[in-house]
Amino acid sequence: MSSTVDKVWATLEHLTDPEIPVVTLRELGILREVREGADGLEVVITPTYSGCPAMGQIEDDVRACLEQAGIGARVITQLAPAWTTDWMSDEAKEKLRKYGIAPPHHTPKDVSVVKFVRRAPAEPVACPLCGSTETTVTSQFGSTACKALYKCLSCQEPFDYFKPY
Amino acid sequence: MSTPIDYLLHLADNAVVLGQRNAEWCGHGPILEEDLALANVSLDLIGQARLLYQRAAEMMGGDATEDKLAYFRDAHQFRNYTLLELPHHGPLVGYAAADRDYATTIVRNFLYSALMVLVWDKLQQSKDAGLAAIAAKSLKEASYHLHHSRDWLVRLGDGTEESHARVQAAVNHLMPYTEEFWTTSPAEGSAVAAGVGIDVWALRPDWDAMVNEALEEATLTRPNFHGYVTEGKIGLHSEHLSYLLGEMQTLARAHPNATW
Numbered sequence: 249m250s251s252t253v254d255k256v257w258a259t260l261e262h263l264t265d266p267e268i269p270v271v272t273l274r275e276l277g278i279l280r281e282v283r284e285g286a287d288g289l290e291v292v293i294t295p296t297y298s299g300c301p302a303m304g305q306i307e308d309d310v311r312a313c314l315e316q317a318g319i320g321a322r323v324i325t326q327l328a329p330a331w332t333t334d335w336m337s338d339e340a341k342e343k344l345r346k347y348g349i350a351p352p353h354h355t356p357k358d359v360s361v362v363k364f365v366r367r368a369p370a371e372p373v374a375c376p377l378c379g380s381t382e383t384t385v386t387s388q389f390g391s392t393a394c395k396a397l398y399k400c401l402s403c404q405e406p407f408d409y410f411k412p413y
Numbered sequence: 414m415s416t417p418i419d420y421l422l423h424l425a426d427n428a429v430v431l432g433q434r435n436a437e438w439c440g441h442g443p444i445l446e447e448d449l450a451l452a453n454v455s456l457d458l459i460g461q462a463r464l465l466y467q468r469a470a471e472m473m474g475g476d477a478t479e480d481k482l483a484y485f486r487d488a489h490q491f492r493n494y495t496l497l498e499l500p501h502h503g504p505l506v507g508y509a510a511a512d513r514d515y516a517t518t519i520v521r522n523f524l525y526s527a528l529m530v531l532v533w534d535k536l537q538q539s540k541d542a543g544l545a546a547i548a549a550k551s552l553k554e555a556s557y558h559l560h561h562s563r564d565w566l567v568r569l570g571d572g573t574e575e576s577h578a579r580v581q582a583a584v585n586h587l588m589p590y591t592e593e594f595w596t597t598s599p600a601e602g603s604a605v606a607a608g609v610g611i612d613v614w615a616l617r618p619d620w621d622a623m624v625n626e627a628l629e630e631a632t633l634t635r636p637n638f639h640g641y642v643t644e645g646k647i648g649l650h651s652e653h654l655s656y657l658l659g660e661m662q663t664l665a666r667a668h669p670n671a672t673w
Contacts, residue, residue, distance in 0.1 A: 301456065392453070
C-alpha cells in the first residue's frame with residue numbers, strides 16, 4: 249500500500265454514518281477501497297439499502313473531506329459485491345450496542361430463498377440495555393430501512409435492531 | 414424490436430410504480446409502525462428502480478438519464494404489471510369502500526414480493542453484470558418485504574371476522590392480475606434469449622407453493638381464475654396508471670432540471 253493510499257484512509261477515518269454517528273463508514277463496510285487507478289486516486293463506496301437516503305449525504309461527506317484535505321480523488325459507487333452487515337467488525341457491533349441499537353446477527357448461510365422466506369430462524373435478539381433475550385418484534389421496519397423495532401419484555405425498553413442484510 | 418433494455422425498464426417500472434403506490438400511505442398508515450414500514454418498503458423499491466433506470470440509461474447511451482426514464486415517458490411507454498398500478502381498493506362497494514384499503518395493499522405487496530424473491534434470486538446469474546449486482550441487493554430487500562406482507566396477510570386473514578372478509582375480498586380482487594406474471598412479453602423473451610433475463614414460467618411452482626402455504630396459514634381461499642389476462646408489461650394499462658404518473662411526474666415536468 250502506498251503512502252498516498254494510507255493518507256486517504258487516515259483522512260477518511262473519522263467520517264461516520266449520518267444516521268448512526270457512533271460508527272464510521274469504514275466500520276460499516278460502506279467505505280470499501282482506496283486505490284490508485286489509471287486516472288489517479290479512487291475511493292470506492294458501496295450503498296447499503298438500494299434506497300437509503302443517507303447515501304447521497306455519505307458521498308458528499310467523502311468528497312468534502314477529500315477536498316478539505318487537498319486530495320484529488322474520484323469517488324466511485326460500486327454495487328458488487330453487495331453490501332452485507334456481515335462486514336461489520338465486532339468493535340462496530342459493540343459500539344452499536346452501547347449506543348442502544350441491537351447489532352445484527354450473521355446473515356443466514358446456505359439457506360434457499362424460498363425456505364428462508366417461509367420460516368426465518370428466530371434467533372433471539374438481546375436487549376441492548378439489559379441484555380435480556382426475552383424480546384419481541386414490534387415491527388420489521390423502524391426509523392430507517394436497515395432497522396427493525398423491538399421491545400424488551402424484561403426491562404420494557406423499546407429498541408432498534410440493526411437487521412442482518 | 415425488443416432488447417434487454419426493455420426488460421430492465423419492465424423491472425424498473427414495476428419497482429417505481431409500486432413504490433409510488435405504497436408511498437401514498439405515507440402519513441396515512443393505519444398505525445404508526447405500518448406508516449413507517451410502507452415508507453421504508455417504498456424507499457427500497459424506488460432505490461431499486463433508480464439503479465435499474467441508471468443501468469438502462471447506461472446501455473441506451475446518448476442523453477438518456479434515470480430521471481428522463483422515470484419522469485418523461487408516458488403511460489403507454491411504461492412496462493409494469495397492471496397489478497401494481499391499481500388503487501388501494503377493490504370495486505368501490507361493501508367492505509372495500511374506503512379510499513385506501515390496507516388489506517389490498519398488503520395482498521398486492523405479498524403477491525409481488527413472493528414473485529420478486531424468486532426473480533432476483535435467479536437474476537443474480539444474469540449475463541449482464543450490472544443487473545446481477547442489482548439483483549443481489551434487491552433480493553435482500555425483497556425478502557424483508559415478503560416477510561412483512563406475509564406476516565400481515567396471516568394476521569389479517571386469521572384475525573377478526575371483518576379483517577378476514579376484507580383480506581379475502583382483496584385476494585379475490587387481485588389474484589386474477591397475477592396471471593400476467595406468467596405470459597412472456599417480447600422484452601422478456603429477448604432478455605431470456607440474451608441470457609440477461611430469466612424464464613419466469615419456471616418460477617411458477619415455487620411461487621404457487623409460497624402463495625398457497627401463506628393463504629392456508631391465513632385461513633384464506635385461493636380463487637379459481639380463468640379469463641382476461643392484463644397486459645401492462647407490453648404497455649396496455651388500466652386507467653389508473655395515468656393518474657399515478659400524473660402525480661409522480663408533475664414536478665419534474667413543470668420545472669425541468671430543477672434541483673434542490
